[in-house]
Amino acid sequence: MQAQAESKHSSEGGGRAVRLRSFGGPEALEVHRVPAPGAGPGQVRVRVTAAGLNPMDWVMTADADTAARFGLTLPVGFGTDYAGVIDQVGEGVTGFAPGDRVFGGALSRAVADLVVVDARGDTAADEVHHTPEGVDDRTAATLTIAGRTAAAALAALGSGSGAQSNPGLGLGPDDTVLIGGAGGGVGVFAVQLARIAGARVIGTGSAASADHLHSLGAEPVTYGDGLTDRVRALAPEGITAALDLHGVDTVHAARELGVPDARICTIAAQIEGVPAANGANAAAGALEEIAALIAAGRLRVPVAATFPIDEIRRATELQAARHVRGKVVIDL
Incomplete structure (x- = not known):
């Protein structure tokens, strides 16, 4: 029996992903072609359209000791907040289907064309939520960590x-x-x-x-x-x-x-x-409530700057300076 259902938009040939082969600052960030990950049981694969940057992204990959506290080893990806469209679901997944717009967290691997996350996950390290109508992908990609x-x-x-x-x-x-x-x-x-x-x-x-x-x-x-x-x-x-x-x-x-x-x-x-x-430690449902407030026009997220994935170093330098008024987003 086929364990995975896919949409016509799935990317079996792989895609781009930001990787670090050594710990360090923005200079260590590189864009690579990587094989397409597959959604296993209980997982979904997301075709990422936008990834939001946070201070913790570069802090936790700056050195080996800090990375170890987050369970990260080389080579490692980059970024946690993402938004996009599901293009593959694993066996046993309910509530999500190919074509669904979603957002969530994928610890230190979000700046990539494809990410796989736990459909039942409930922490920023590994989670997925439906993106409400009225919330665009760039905005949705800023929600999880902050x-x-x-x-x-x-x-x-x-x-x-x-x-x-x-x-x-x-x-x-x-x-x-x-x-x-x-x-x-x-x-x-x-x-x-x-x-x-x-x-x-x-x-x-x-x-x-x-x-x-x-x-x-x-x-x-x-x-x-x-x-x-x-x-x-x-x-x-x-x-x-x-x-x-x-x-x-x-x-x-x-x-x-x-x-x-x-x-x-x-x-x-x-x-x-x-x-x-x-x-x-955020309460269950906190992200859904925030997304609903945005959809209702009661809360807004200023996006200060957007960059293509090839300019990840410049985007991270801007975000790391901590002078931006709003969020920095990578478009994929």
């Missing part, structure tokens, strides 16, 4: 006085939340989700990013020395929660402003007493 991380970080804030109606987000209409790094890849989601929950958002960024932060729904405040005083001037009644999406400066400011550690969260640093969020 969306999961933002949802997990907001949930980690716990239930403040105004959060009872939004327990999954940890924020509510009585909250004023300070978000450090609000204009970055995770910040784009965190700001808008907090606003949807009814919270007031103050977001840190450079002076040049003020308009961008305004467009997301945040009240901008410049980072750096004097942050505490600037936030106090914006919110003399105080803030009730804080997310630090970049380092530790927002944590220190929040503590000085009297926010308890239980209502502060980091994603890029470990500070004793302060919860740290990981996208792997």
